Amino acid sequence: MQDSIVEELGSGLWQEYSIDNMLYNDKLGEMHITEWRELFPGITPIMPGFVYNSVSGQIEEERYLPKRREKLTLPDFLAASERFFGRYEGKKIGVHLSGGLDSSLIICLLHHFGIPFNLYGMVNDRYEFRTERRVQDVLAPLGERTCFVHLEEHPFFSLLDQFPFHQIPDSYIKSYGSASTIAEEAKRDGVEVIFGGQGADTLFVDPIPTEAGTLSFNLGNEFTVPWEEDLIYRPRGIELVSFYADPDIIDAICSLRQGQGQDPRKLWARHFFRNFLPRELAEYSYAADFNGLSLSGLELAKPTVERLFEEAYDLTKHPIFSPENTLEMRDTNVFKFDYHLYTAYCTRISIAVWIHALFEHSEVR
Numbered sequence: 001m002q003d004s005i006v007e008e009l010g011s012g013l014w015q016e017y018s019i020d021n022m023l024y025n026d027k028l029g030e031m032h033i034t035e036w037r038e039l040f041p042g043i044t045p046i047m048p049g050f051v052y053n054s055v056s057g058q059i060e061e062e063r064y065l066p067k068r069r070e071k072l073t074l075p076d077f078l079a080a081s082e083r084f085f086g087r088y089e090g091k092k093i094g095v096h097l098s099g100g101l102d103s104s105l106i107i108c109l110l111h112h113f114g115i116p117f118n119l120y121g122m123v124n125d126r127y128e129f130r131t132e133r134r135v136q137d138v139l140a141p142l143g144e145r146t147c148f149v150h151l152e153e154h155p156f157f158s159l160l161d162q163f164p165f166h167q168i169p170d171s172y173i174k175s176y177g178s179a180s181t182i183a184e185e186a187k188r189d190g191v192e193v194i195f196g197g198q199g200a201d202t203l204f205v206d207p208i209p210t211e212a213g214t215l216s217f218n219l220g221n222e223f224t225v226p227w228e229e230d231l232i233y234r235p236r237g238i239e240l241v242s243f244y245a246d247p248d249i250i251d252a253i254c255s256l257r258q259g260q261g262q263d264p265r266k267l268w269a270r271h272f273f274r275n276f277l278p279r280e281l282a283e284y285s286y287a288a289d290f291n292g293l294s295l296s297g298l299e300l301a302k303p304t305v306e307r308l309f310e311e312a313y314d315l316t317k318h319p320i321f322s323p324e325n326t327l328e329m330r331d332t333n334v335f336k337f338d339y340h341l342y343t344a345y346c347t348r349i350s351i352a353v354w355i356h357a358l359f360e361h362s363e364v365r
Contacts, residue, residue, distance in 0.1 A: 019318050026347040034059050049220025063216035066254040080248040081109050094191040097121030099132025101281050102197030106243045108276040111142045119143035120182045124151040131286050138278045147185045154178040156297030160304050160353050169354035170227045171347050179232050187236040199223030199244040204269045208257040219245050298334045306330055308352035
């Protein structure tokens, strides 16, 4: 067991990275991480939410089993929330202002307790973003300072050639430009911790069976955003924390929702927290789809992606980066991608981004 493979990468390990196994793993998806193939010979990365069992020699999931309480009430949930926020007393707080229910509830709870905070959100004037934009405008006055980063100026898949050094490729690369801009703003404001809503979909959407012991969660895999923590916030001295990853909050929501079925519109949460949420979130539900924004950013990034593919081919000679495939990429109409083509394309880009970052920002030469 060791903390990193930085030294090994600098000694040439990067040349043994298995692109084919990465493509295979990405098709399996993160829910099947225990079935992934080795990326480096004899080296297995242990991702957040997983542990190495020295007896079986296998990677296993870490699961959290919620503690159920009967007859839990709204005041009980508020007490758990206040205890959570109390851990950060005296720290400068920021909150992601996405315009969605999950982060909006955090904002409304902080406002309810009289805890000061800044707000940081990505905004866009396109049609797909209209509902979130309305909610952002409603909540913006609650922040001591509210900062909006415009996606037109920092589109998805921007700054691919400016990624910092990272040990293995990560397919979630599209938001680096906008997320790092937000983190810089927060750093200038002296923010020490930023709250996000990761994991709330699991708690508010998935069914919560009545029987105790039948439900568990992988907190590290479902409730955190490790790449943002490692590459964006921690290097700037900011702690990125999901409110919904806290065991007391998980216990409370599971107790309150026990016996509830699948709830894709989060109607239970909208009703239960109606006295805290703005009317736009309490009385209405909607479907958000930012695929168009992602594909637009991907199209704009093609010149950078082409350079990265050419560089990757020079270094690896792998056929996915061949001149023929690079030309095909340049001529591809990304707006016709289905989900599987989109994710496969992003995986290829993430490998090229990783290779570039190894040489651009480290001692790998």
